[in-house]
Amino acid sequence: MEYNIPRGTYDILPEASPARQALYARFLRLAEAFGYHEITTPVFEQAALFERSSGESSDVVQKEMYRFNDRKGRVFALRPEGTAPVVRSYLENRLDLKGENKLCYWGPMFRYDRPQAGRYRQFYQYGIEFIGSDHPYWDAEVISFLWVFFQSLGLKELRLELNSVGCPDCAATYETALRDYYRPHLDQLCPDCLKRFELKPRRLLDCKVPSCKAFAKDAPSQLDYLDQSCAEHFEQVKAFLNLMNVPFTINPGIVRGLDYYTNTAFELIYEGIGAQNSLAGGGRYNGLIEQMGGKSTPAIGFAGGIERLLLALEAEGISLADSPGPDLYVIAMGVEARDFIVHLINELRAGGISVVYDPEKTSFKAQLKAANSSRARFAAIIGEDELAAGQVMLKNLETGQQQAVKADALLQFLG
RNA sequence: GUGGAUGUAGUUCAAUGGCAGAGCACCGGAUUGUGGUUCCGGGCGUUGGGGGUUCGACUCCCCUCAUCCACCCCA
Missing domain, CATH: 3.30.930.10 (Bira Bifunctional Protein; Domain 2)
Known part of the structure; x- marks a missing residue:
């Protein structure tokens, strides 16, 4: 790379x-x-x-x-x-x-x-x-x-x-008081705190060094200087x-x-x-x-x-959204079935249905496997029989149930 | 900016200085139209990058890049 x-x-x-x-x-x-x-x-x-x-x-x-x-x-x-x-x-x-x-x-x-x-x-x-x-x-x-x-x-x-x-007024009087409190102990502070003393005295309060922490306990609080x-x-x-x-x-x-x-x-x-x-x-x-x-x-x-x-x-194991699978995975058997569905796929997509189709997967098994792992809700199977009848075999991938649906009714069915 | 740890396959991790491996994942197959399970098969690495030591480096040394942890700071 x-x-x-x-x-x-x-x-x-x-x-x-x-x-x-x-x-x-x-x-x-x-x-x-x-x-x-x-x-x-x-x-x-x-x-x-x-x-x-x-x-x-x-x-x-x-x-x-x-x-x-x-x-x-x-x-x-x-x-x-x-x-x-x-x-x-x-x-x-x-x-x-x-x-x-x-x-x-x-x-x-x-x-x-x-x-x-x-x-x-x-x-x-x-x-x-x-x-x-x-x-x-x-x-x-x-x-x-x-x-x-x-x-x-x-x-x-x-x-x-x-x-x-x-x-700003309260802050100024408070920082003066804070510096007055810390000044006698400067030699006991960590190097970071020495810088804080000059630049940002408030930060002295949440230093994590134990020896500094001890001083923070009794330091004056801004709340008393409002x-x-x-x-x-x-x-x-x-x-x-x-x-x-x-x-x-x-x-x-x-x-x-x-x-x-x-x-x-x-x-x-x-x-x-x-x-x-x-x-x-x-x-x-x-x-x-x-x-x-x-x-x-x-x-x-x-x-x-x-x-x-x-x-x-x-x-906390909270998931707000998991990416959903497509609505439909199209399985076409043979080039004629493919040529039949490529236009149908565009129509479905234009209608808001998410459709997956992969022309490089040709074997039925490979396509059904891919349909499964895509987590699609339905698979539309088109082979010789369906082609002849102008319909697709719509398979619910969760239940395994399937039914024949007219190709031109598919959009309405899925939508 | 300071200190420490780590870096090997897509991923999680192995490998006394002596042939780079496993699980998971992925892809293909199990008499060609029914998935998830199972079984079989498959590929993969410039061992983060560069230099050095060595007959030989994933292994030791240096540099560099990146990640993680802490400081610092902050969201």
């Missing part, structure tokens, strides 16, 4: 396609039920869109973005996430004026990262964005969308974790979630990776698919739209990973 697939990518083979299609259909159906409409943006955008929105210091921008120049030197990037493009489109197309503020999407994202179970360089995400209100009801509705979606798929081992990272309105907002989100019967656990360690998040942050955790156990995550981003040049507009959304969801479904 001279060529092979790029690292961290994968082919969606025919056998895997039905499950994904089913997932997509279910997502869209639920999105519609919640009043969301699908939006599809390009897979590449100006690199600056992501650099500014996600934050220059974020890992996504620093080392995971596929950046390239086009022939005129413009700098683009394969999208590493879906929110910024959706917001860009929302502003550019003035969807605010059309009241189009519940948007959902589905498509490939790209991050140059080391591949691992549940982590790819081209991966697929689905998500929703609610734009235009800071009311806590919408936080709860977005979260409940996620919850209902997973419940409807039948997944059991789910954990919804909730946190509030506050507004100002009046942020605290109230959080309380109301929780209250709405309770009213919606969405179970959640508070985890002050939930940190969103991208800079634009404010207040509500949440993550859906699934144990049992490896280290990459976050099936979906999201939160509020009240500052993003203004930062991107729109007028100050609050918003909230989430994104989930298809690959991880499929892994979770597999882990």
